[in-house]
Amino acid sequence: MSAIDWQMSAILANVDRGGNEVPEVTNLADAVRAWLALDHGMQNDAVLRPEHPIVLDGERTVALTGQAIRVLADRLEG
Numbered sequence: 001m002s003a004i005d006w007q008m009s010a011i012l013a014n015v016d017r018g019g020n021e022v023p024e025v026t027n028l029a030d031a032v033r034a035w036l037a038l039d040h041g042m043q044n045d046a047v048l049r050p051e052h053p054i055v056l057d058g059e060r061t062v063a064l065t066g067q068a069i070r071v072l073a074d075r076l077e078g
Contacts, residue, residue: 004028004075009051015042028054032073043067 006029013023015038024034028050035046044066053060056071064072 004054004072005052006076011047011049013047013049014045028072029076032069032076035069036073043069048072 007027009025010028010031011023011025012031012034015024015034024031026034031048035043035048038046046066046069048064048069049062053062054072055061056064
């Protein structure tokens, strides 16, 4: 399993923030934490785009959507 660069930039999009759909740009770890804090419906609509492709289960991934983000969240420590 390749190491994940949790400090790379990432965008968490398709998330309603006070009536607006404003993408959140932060590091990957904080984007995943923000996704975990969403309600289930918002989690399903979310799109996570890391700055660089990451390798999950042997596949290079450039974006994760909905509950696929949980695969990444399960690897987040602390």
